[in-house]
Amino acid sequence: METFADGVLAIAATLLILSVDSQVSSGTTRLGHDLLRIWPSYAAYAVSFVTIGVIWVNHHTIMNQVRLVDRAFLLQNIVFLLCVAFIPFPTRLLAEHIRTTGATTAAVTYGVTLTVTAVMFNVIWLYALGGGGRLLRTDRDEAAVRGITRSYRPGPFMYLAATLVALASATAAGVLYLMITVFYVVESSVFGRTRTPS
Amino acid sequence: METFADGVLAIAATLLILSVDSQVSSGTTRLGHDLLRIWPSYAAYAVSFVTIGVIWVNHHTIMNQVRLVDRAFLLQNIVFLLCVAFIPFPTRLLAEHIRTTGATTAAVTYGVTLTVTAVMFNVIWLYALGGGGRLLRTDRDEAAVRGITRSYRPGPFMYLAATLVALASATAAGVLYLMITVFYVVESSVFGRTRTPS
Amino acid sequence: METFADGVLAIAATLLILSVDSQVSSGTTRLGHDLLRIWPSYAAYAVSFVTIGVIWVNHHTIMNQVRLVDRAFLLQNIVFLLCVAFIPFPTRLLAEHIRTTGATTAAVTYGVTLTVTAVMFNVIWLYALGGGGRLLRTDRDEAAVRGITRSYRPGPFMYLAATLVALASATAAGVLYLMITVFYVVESSVFGRTRTPS
Amino acid sequence: METFADGVLAIAATLLILSVDSQVSSGTTRLGHDLLRIWPSYAAYAVSFVTIGVIWVNHHTIMNQVRLVDRAFLLQNIVFLLCVAFIPFPTRLLAEHIRTTGATTAAVTYGVTLTVTAVMFNVIWLYALGGGGRLLRTDRDEAAVRGITRSYRPGPFMYLAATLVALASATAAGVLYLMITVFYVVESSVFGRTRTPS
Numbered sequence: 001m002e003t004f005a006d007g008v009l010a011i012a013a014t015l016l017i018l019s020v021d022s023q024v025s026s027g028t029t030r031l032g033h034d035l036l037r038i039w040p041s042y043a044a045y046a047v048s049f050v051t052i053g054v055i056w057v058n059h060h061t062i063m064n065q066v067r068l069v070d071r072a073f074l075l076q077n078i079v080f081l082l083c084v085a086f087i088p089f090p091t092r093l094l095a096e097h098i099r100t101t102g103a104t105t106a107a108v109t110y111g112v113t114l115t116v117t118a119v120m121f122n123v124i125w126l127y128a129l130g131g132g133g134r135l136l137r138t139d140r141d142e143a144a145v146r147g148i149t150r151s152y153r154p155g156p157f158m159y160l161a162a163t164l165v166a167l168a169s170a171t172a173a174g175v176l177y178l179m180i181t182v183f184y185v186v187e188s189s190v191f192g193r194t195r196t197p198s
Numbered sequence: 199m200e201t202f203a204d205g206v207l208a209i210a211a212t213l214l215i216l217s218v219d220s221q222v223s224s225g226t227t228r229l230g231h232d233l234l235r236i237w238p239s240y241a242a243y244a245v246s247f248v249t250i251g252v253i254w255v256n257h258h259t260i261m262n263q264v265r266l267v268d269r270a271f272l273l274q275n276i277v278f279l280l281c282v283a284f285i286p287f288p289t290r291l292l293a294e295h296i297r298t299t300g301a302t303t304a305a306v307t308y309g310v311t312l313t314v315t316a317v318m319f320n321v322i323w324l325y326a327l328g329g330g331g332r333l334l335r336t337d338r339d340e341a342a343v344r345g346i347t348r349s350y351r352p353g354p355f356m357y358l359a360a361t362l363v364a365l366a367s368a369t370a371a372g373v374l375y376l377m378i379t380v381f382y383v384v385e386s387s388v389f390g391r392t393r394t395p396s
Numbered sequence: 397m398e399t400f401a402d403g404v405l406a407i408a409a410t411l412l413i414l415s416v417d418s419q420v421s422s423g424t425t426r427l428g429h430d431l432l433r434i435w436p437s438y439a440a441y442a443v444s445f446v447t448i449g450v451i452w453v454n455h456h457t458i459m460n461q462v463r464l465v466d467r468a469f470l471l472q473n474i475v476f477l478l479c480v481a482f483i484p485f486p487t488r489l490l491a492e493h494i495r496t497t498g499a500t501t502a503a504v505t506y507g508v509t510l511t512v513t514a515v516m517f518n519v520i521w522l523y524a525l526g527g528g529g530r531l532l533r534t535d536r537d538e539a540a541v542r543g544i545t546r547s548y549r550p551g552p553f554m555y556l557a558a559t560l561v562a563l564a565s566a567t568a569a570g571v572l573y574l575m576i577t578v579f580y581v582v583e584s585s586v587f588g589r590t591r592t593p594s
Numbered sequence: 595m596e597t598f599a600d601g602v603l604a605i606a607a608t609l610l611i612l613s614v615d616s617q618v619s620s621g622t623t624r625l626g627h628d629l630l631r632i633w634p635s636y637a638a639y640a641v642s643f644v645t646i647g648v649i650w651v652n653h654h655t656i657m658n659q660v661r662l663v664d665r666a667f668l669l670q671n672i673v674f675l676l677c678v679a680f681i682p683f684p685t686r687l688l689a690e691h692i693r694t695t696g697a698t699t700a701a702v703t704y705g706v707t708l709t710v711t712a713v714m715f716n717v718i719w720l721y722a723l724g725g726g727g728r729l730l731r732t733d734r735d736e737a738a739v740r741g742i743t744r745s746y747r748p749g750p751f752m753y754l755a756a757t758l759v760a761l762a763s764a765t766a767a768g769v770l771y772l773m774i775t776v777f778y779v780v781e782s783s784v785f786g787r788t789r790t791p792s
Binding site for chain 2: 003004007008011012015018019022023071074075078079081082085086088089092093096097100101102105106109
């Protein structure tokens with residue numbers, strides 16, 4: 001499971017640079033100007049890269065509690081990875097269009113993608129938890145299990161709220177997407193103090 | 199074996215987003231319109247991503263029963279992965295041309311690729327089975343082995359039939375490709391209930 | 397070692413499809429014609445994919461005999477992977493230019509790349525062998541070790557010869573590149589009968 | 595940890611070839627001339643590939659001494675990988691613009707990226723070392739630990755110095771970037787003689 005999932009997550013994160021790269025054409029005679037002009041691409045690259053990185057950390061947190069995988073669990077994971085691998089596309093749209101008339105459309109597309117991804121993350125976890133935790137390890141850490149549930153549940157709601165804000169202001173939504181990522185980074189570092197063997 | 203195979207499968211799946219991405223040009227002034235117009239790209243992305251995901255699950259199902267690998271088995275796997283890594287190309291063609299005069303050509307190209315991939319999958323499995331199951335584990339699960347054979351055998355025929363339908367109607371073929379994927383997802387979830395250690 | 401090497405090999409192989417993909421422009425109105433016209437791209441894709449696949453099998457054959465890695469060995473491997481990751485570029489050139497005035501240049505570029513790659517492969521192996529096999533396992537299979545030496549030594553000479561032929565005829569060189577790949581596939585399957593745990 | 599990190603490093607290294615590839619347009623009628631003209635792209639490809647390769651070797655050297663990972667360590671690693679995955683972009687800029695008026699801008703962009711990457715590398719290591727080496731193995735090799743500290747500390751300063759040189763001469767900075775890579779290759783091979791199980 002984890003080789004394929006880690007592969008998709010690593011590739012999706014690394015492909016993000018292609019969208020930054022395509023913003024500066026080969027024959028430009030104003031390189032410095034171009035590099036400054038595309039600052040939203042750097043911001044979008046950083047936010048999406050860290051978001052996928054946090055997804056990777058959290059996915060491992062789940063897998064550490066999982067003992068068995070059945071076909072339905074694998075297939076839910078495939079749909080989840082399908083969502084994550086989609087992220088580079090709305091990331092480019094948001095970076096390119098945040099200052100055009102397409103800003104709202106781009107921000108909504110980004111938000112919908114992240115909302116669906118967050119929903120799928122909860123689906124996976126709730127499935128693993130369901131039926132009395134049939135897929136979980138018998139020696140699971142109940143505090144960690146409750147921590148995961150508490151940590152992941154707000155994700156879809158936060159992204160949905162930011163997506164609704166995008167209808168009014170794409171820039172405000174962009175700031176919210178950044179803040180949700182910062183929230184998960186801080187939440188992970190402050191509350192998720194558990195240390196695991198490397 | 200599995201690191202390389204998982205790598206190729208993960209990359210082939212993740213590269214699919216590039217074909218969606220290239221459908222929306224940087225300078226578009228009608229982003230919303232463009233995002234709706236390219237809906238076949240989303241459908242093709244989803245179908246091919248899930249197809250590759252199911253191939254990954256099934257490839258692991260095979261490898262779980264395999265004890266030894268010889269060179270011929272490795273080389274057959276390379277040809278198999280060559281087919282899977284080809285999938286992003288006909289996926290883009292089908293998405294782009296389903297509404298043009300090239301629809302039949304694109305749908306046939308997609309179908310031929312998937313048919314050959316399904317044939318190669320059966321070749322790998324029959325080779326592992328051959329000679330009294332020389333490459334299989336001695337403690338193999340005979341029910342699982344029969345299940346794999348029964349599950350994979352119809353693949354080439356289903357894709358070949360859909361490819362023939364493409365000669366008459368590309369749209370009908372596209373629906374069939376989707377249905378074959380759904381069939382394998384359902385077949386996996388309903389019949390392949392075996393749980394394996396994560 | 398192997399995760400990084402397998403990753404580079406898997407990505408280099410999978411990226412080959414991008415060169416095929418770029419040969420068919422989005423707006424083409426003659427899709428069938430285009431798909432037939434680019435047949436050299438399919439041939440180049442297949443030859444390079446299988447070549448990288450055989451490199452992967454052979455790299456594992458080496459690593460199976462290696463017990464220790466030192467820094468020099470790692471760095472030689474990095475240079476070797478640098479060569480392999482370069483292969484998609486001359487592959488595209490050869491496919492695109494085999495029927496233009498650039499055919500000789502493209503065929504020589506492909507040949508030089510593969511020659512240098514084959515030289516680096518031998519460098520890695522001879523370094524592992526050197527000093528009385530200091531990096532090899534103490535329980536190494538001496539027959540396998542001799543088999544690897546015998547199998548890899550002709551590689552640089554075959555590719556160099558084909559590169560020289562390219563100066564006279566790019567098409568003949570292309571056929572030779574294909575035949576070298578077939579040689580290694582057959583050589584692997586017929587002589588490399590060793591079975592290893594999966 | 596290592597699957598994801600190895601994946602990002604392998605992909606970032608392998609994607610470098612796309613920047614070389616894009617320098618030669620499909621329809622060129624002067625292939626030989628073009629292939630000679632883009633020599634800075636080969637140099638940039640080689641320098642960045644080996645740089646990422648050395649980063650990979652050094653990252654494993656760190657991870658070999660690490661016993662536990664906590665969330666803050668993982669998140670620092672994500673930011674570190676974000677920097678490494680960014681490298682293909684300034685690599686292309688430097689190769690394309692070293693002979694244009696954008697040379698200084700490109701060389702500074704490359705230098706800043708590598709400086710920040712080197713800083714992040716030290717941040718990760720100092721965090722692992724901090725608090726009495728709380729994340730390190732209890733049976734750690736103290737000589738190796740001191741060797742890592744001594745080896746990584748000059749990195750940010752060397753890249754910062756080369757970046758400052760870039761303000762005066764992009765070409766001189768380019769040579770310095772090459773020399774820093776050579777320094778780390780030599781330093782690794784000469785001083786880092788430790789052999790580890792493959």
